[in-house]
Amino acid sequence: SKVIITDSVNHSYTLKSKGEITNSTTATIVLSSAERAALNAFLDKSGTESMSGGKYQINVLAGWNGTSSSTDFSEHPLTVSNVAGLTSATYDMSTGKLVITGSYIASVSGSKNDVLPKYITLSDGNSHAYTLTTGGVDVDSSTKATITLNSADQIALQYWINKNGTKSVEENEYQFTAAYGWNGQQLAQMGFYPLTVSNYANPEVSINNCSITLGAAITTASTGLTVSKPGYVYIVPADTDFEEITKQDLDALVAGGTALKGAAMTPSKISIATTGKTVAFRMTEAYAEFKAVAIDLAGAMSEPSANTLIINNVPAPALTATAAPGSVTDSTKVTATAASGNTLAYKLSSAPITAPKTFEIVESIIAYTSGTNITGASPTNKYLGVYELDGDGKVIRYKLITLAASNIKLPSFKSASALDTSLVLETDTLVTSSVPSIKAFTVKINGTAVAVTKVEIAGDGKSVTLTLARAVSGGDTVTVAYTKPTANYLVNAAGNAVANLAAGALSVSTPTLPPSISGAxxxxxxxxxxxxxxxxxxxxxxxxxxxxxxxxxxxxxxxxxxxxxxxxxxxxxxxxxxxxxxxxxxxxxxxxxxxxxxxxxxxxxxxxxxVSGIADYVPATSGSLRGTVDFSDDQYVADAIDNTERTFTITVDGSETPIEITISSEIATLSDLITSIQTQLTAAESTATVASVQILGETYLVITSGTTGSASSIAVGGTDAALFFGDTPVVNNGSDAMN
The missing domain is CATH 2.60.40 (Immunoglobulin-like)
Structure with a gap:
């Protein structure tokens, strides 16, 4: 516990075990497994330095050798020996054997656990790296171990190992490394060690010559197709330019759903998971001859198969085609797509059309462009064959369409106009003998239904006239609808019935109202x-x-x-x-x-x-016409006025404000008298309504109320009233009251 081992850079470890003196200059310490494991973490190279360049050293603490010994951090050198190390590896792609070489590769107690491949990673030093999944193996010797990779590991490596030697086709260097635990408790091998590949081979594919039935599976029993290694097989027309085509071309065709030269198959790309597998597949589209091309997982392509698949005398596969009404009467149009280099054609017939065989040349067909009109369609000419042809005019695909009314541009109403009791519908040319019932038409004027009393077809068949029970006037809004009856419906010479017409779908022109007369x-x-x-x-x-x-x-x-x-x-x-x-x-x-x-x-x-305001003439009902003078005599006027200003009043319709009339002393003629009274009455218009001032029978001066009915009244009075209206002022009442 007083001895410290270090690499003088990042790592140090204090021992736990005690040692015994061999002699006065040497002591031996036997380390425990835990201590050995700890030191193996950084003593990764034999000699005096680690792989990272740190110097191995030993230092001691006080008491390391009895109580009198002192601390010594003089960085005494330490020499390490027998560290296991890797140097290189080889990989045989034909056998799947990976052989690693190195030094001091340990043999660990137990079976198949000396070297653990799950800690070994192979890579190309660039974009590919793979950690093995194969189980553990025993070492061959202290310098070599052989690992036979499982199938998953072998296939995974085939995705990027594509060349013999130390580099890939892309010039990436093959290499490997090992993590801690690869060889018992040996250190991780921090470097990247060279890997050499052998026995790589391009894929091979073979297909036995056979004639097959469309849609039938090709299996081993029928000779089938064989590939040499995992990857993909593409079935392509035999005349494909194999010198120019690439894997990218093939993948693009498959991804886009379009096979080469129109030969779409299911599948057209076959995944091969096991080396040497015989593949069963099914042709769902017909083409004359096919060859096979294999591509391995790393992208290398085989030569095309020597033999071919041949499909003969089978019905042409289905062409995807749909029919819709054309743009002219009695026409239809088809939407279909031909493969690159192919063309479309059609045949329209009154009898069912026999389906052609693949590569058959069909007579009496017409070249066609998708979406254009095909004329002459009718309930009789309803069988439409649509063909896809190759460059030699041979059938590749075919579709028979039985046309319905919904697929044909039917005759229709073009325009409509209404005047008086007639509504005229302009049409395509119709058969004049087929006249529908009046119940087939519905007409409304300004939203109200109007009965149709008669239906007539013009002699040239280009219009239909409806007779209405009510006349159409300027400004009216008219709608017309037609529903095809079960019999005697409108039909043209081709036999196509006029399409139904919904109310409001066709604008009906009506007479235009004239501008009004201002001031009438x-x-x-x-x-x-x-x-x-x-x-x-x-x-x-x-x-x-x-x-x-x-x-x-x-x-x-x-x-x-x-x-x-x-x-x-x-x-x-x-x-x-x-x-x-x-x-x-x-x-x-x-x-x-x-x-x-x-x-x-x-x-x-x-x-x-x-018309309003027209009134009957009614004589006065109260009083009577007065005076015996002859108003045609200007002298009487002069004598009556007698050079004196005269005044009288007129009360109209019982007004509280009588109109005061002043006759100038200078008035000398009847004309001047009437003008003077009229002028003053006009000036007083705001308080009275007077219809007229006139001479009646050259005898009477008559003032008439403009009001009709019982409310009408005229009253005269005032100082000089008697000169003009008699001795006694009078009130007259009733219609057109006058005085």
Whole structure:
């Protein structure tokens, strides 16, 4: 416990065992197994220095040799001998034997535990390293041990050992190292020791010439395929350029799911796990001849097999192909993909098509590009054969498609227009004899169903006309739907039925409403003899245009833009129109007025005016017409005024504020008198409503209320009222009250 062993760098150990003096200059200490194990951890090389360059030394503490001995750290040199060490190894790939050589390789008590391979790692000094899993072995001698690797270790090494000698094909150096415990309690071998490989060989593959049935397994019993070592086998067309192809090419083809020259097989890459295994496999695609190529786990490729697989006289394998409607009527289109160097073709027939054999040359087929139109498809011509051909025009794959209506572009409705009671559907050319029932169509105007009363197909077959129970007007929204009936449905000459039409799927054009006439109006034509009449006011028409009108009762429809209204009555601004015999008949009627082209009578603008405000003439019901003067006599006016300012009042409709009328002393004529009264009444319009001031029968000055009905009244009074309205002021009541 007073003796210390060190490597003068990182390690030191104090002994536990005691020793005996041999003589006055020598003492021997026999170490325990624990002490030996501890020292083996850093005394890793025979001599005076460790592998890391540290100097072996011995130091002692006070009492190491009796009580009088003192501490001595003078770094006395220590020499180590008989340390086990490795120098090199060889590996025979044909036998799987790894032979390691070195010095002082210990023999440990027990069986097969002298050397433990699980502590030994082989590598190429670069990206590959592998720690063995083989069980322990006994040493051959103190300088050699032979390890026969298990199959897992042998296969693992084949992934990167690909050349005889001390280096790989990639020029990486083969080497090995050993961890602590590789040889009993021997130290770890910290260095990397050279490894030499022998008996590496490229893979070999053979395949016996045979003719097989598509889909049948090729097994040992049918001669099959044999490889010389673990790796992979690729089945490829016999005419493949084997001088140019690489493992990367083959892997890319397999990973992409596409075999060489269109020969997709399952599998096309076969994993070989045991040396010399005869492989059973199955061809699921046909090609003329195949050869085999093997690649070992390290990537080395074999020569192609001398013999070939031959597949003869078998139906062409299935081509993946789908049909969809084409872009023109009676057409279909196919989506399919041909392998590189191959092409597509098709045949359309009214009879089932016989499936071709692999490599057969088929007559009367048409070259095809995927996705383009195939015309002439119909319920009769429904058998479509799609072919994939090689460069010689021989069939590689084939698909028969029986076309349904869903695969064909059916005839359809192209456009629709509605006018009056007709709705016209433009179509592809149809057979005119097949006329569907009216129940096949559903028509709605502004969301309300309208009955179809008749269906007609035009003589050229290019349109279908529906007769409606209600007329379509400008601005109406119309929808039409068609559902194919079980019989007498719309069909074209090829036999394809017109496709169903959903409501709203086809826009229906309707008449366009014209712009309105700004400023058009109707006013009452007042006075006796004008009951039920009105006066029309119209703006000036555009050059070359004129106006026409029509009077209707109840519901009405504006004419559409461009409609011919030559049956209407011409009218001009200021014309008197008769709406009825009296106000009751007139009011509520509708005046349709249109600005029209003067030559064609086509509508340019139009408005609908609801007639109102038409009043019947009603004499006064209270009082009577007054005066006996002749108002046509200007002299009477002058004499009545007598150069004196005259005044009177007019009370309209019972207003609390009478209108005061002042007649100037200078008034001398009837015209001036009427003008003066009219001017003052107009100025007072905010407090009264006066319809007119007029002379009746050149005898009476009449002022009329503009209000109709029982609320109408006129009252005159004031200082000079008698000069104009009789001796007694009068109040007249009733419709069109006047004084």
């Amino acid at each position: 109006s109707i006013a009452d034509k007042s006075g006796e003899g004008f009951d039920g009449m009105g006066v029309i006011t119209l703006p000036e028409a555009a050059e070359g245009n004129a106006y026409a009108y029509r009077i209707v009762s109840g519901s009405y429809t504006l004419p559409y833009l461009g409609e011919d209204v030559s049956s209407w009555t011409d009218v001009e601004d200021g014309d008197t129109l008769v709406f009825g015999a009296n106000a009751s008949e007139a009011n509520g009627k509708v005046l349709l007025v249109a600005e029209i082209n003067g030559e064609t009578h086509a509508v340019v603008k139009a408005s609908a005016i609801i």
